[in-house]
Amino acid sequence: MAEAETTATAARPRLYSYWRSSCSHRVRIALNLKGLDYEYKAVNLLKGEQSDPEFVKVNPMKFVPALLDSDGYLEDKYPDPPLLPRDLKRKALNHQIANIVASGIQPLQNLTVVRFIEQKVGAGEVLPWTQQQIERGFTAIESLIKDSAGKYATGDEVGLADIFLAPQIYAALTRTKIDMSNYPTLARLNAEYEAHPAFQAALPERQPDAPSSA
Numbered sequence: 001m002a003e004a005e006t007t008a009t010a011a012r013p014r015l016y017s018y019w020r021s022s023c024s025h026r027v028r029i030a031l032n033l034k035g036l037d038y039e040y041k042a043v044n045l046l047k048g049e050q051s052d053p054e055f056v057k058v059n060p061m062k063f064v065p066a067l068l069d070s071d072g073y074l075e076d077k078y079p080d081p082p083l084l085p086r087d088l089k090r091k092a093l094n095h096q097i098a099n100i101v102a103s104g105i106q107p108l109q110n111l112t113v114v115r116f117i118e119q120k121v122g123a124g125e126v127l128p129w130t131q132q133q134i135e136r137g138f139t140a141i142e143s144l145i146k147d148s149a150g151k152y153a154t155g156d157e158v159g160l161a162d163i164f165l166a167p168q169i170y171a172a173l174t175r176t177k178i179d180m181s182n183y184p185t186l187a188r189l190n191a192e193y194e195a196h197p198a199f200q201a202a203l204p205e206r207q208p209d210a211p212s213s214a
Contacts, residue, residue, distance in 0.1 A: 019204045019208075022168060028202035028207075029199055034078045083158075097165065098163075114130070134168070138172070153165055
């Protein structure tokens with residue numbers, strides 16, 4: 001979750017987001033779970049708004065999301081409900097799953113990578129590439145949690161792992177047509193996410209910058 005500070009103390013957090021960004025999707029879920037009112041600032045990646053000089057001041061990497069708040073990290077400043085369990089093994093598992101998604105799946109299928117593949121290899125190679133990265137990551141996560149998951153990925157409370165999994169599963173189903181029958185634990189978790197109000201409110205198609213056809 002990208003965060004930055006601003007010289008002015010905002011009355012509420014400001015989230016720079018793009019409706020279809022799975023990384024932004026994660027932060028929206030976290031904010032919703034913590035019951036935080038926040039300002040939504042749309043950044044249209046397809047129009048290149050991430051390169052606007054004002055946004056570059058917020059995030060020099062030109063990525064969304066960026067969360068502006070007066071101080072501190074989201075979990076430290078707003079600790080309730082916690083996104084990480086006290087149990088050290090389950091805490092480590094949350095970090096492991098989040099890192100698989102954040103490092104081993106999502107970056108390999110983001111917009112810059114997809115455009116590079118289109119230019120260098122051809123548009124027809126984008127879907128197979130994306131499916132391969134998701135399936136490899138999902139296979140690893142399924143094996144990690146199949147015998148230990150509770151209602152959610154690492155127990156009966158929503159954790160950091162769920163915040164990372166839900167957007168990735170959503171994207172896998174809606175954009176890359178992954179067969180989730182190969183991942184029964186993840187499919188079961190997704191049904192829980194779909195029924196949870198905080199996850200529902202964070203869905204891409206429910207964001208103010210989502211096109212009407214979404």
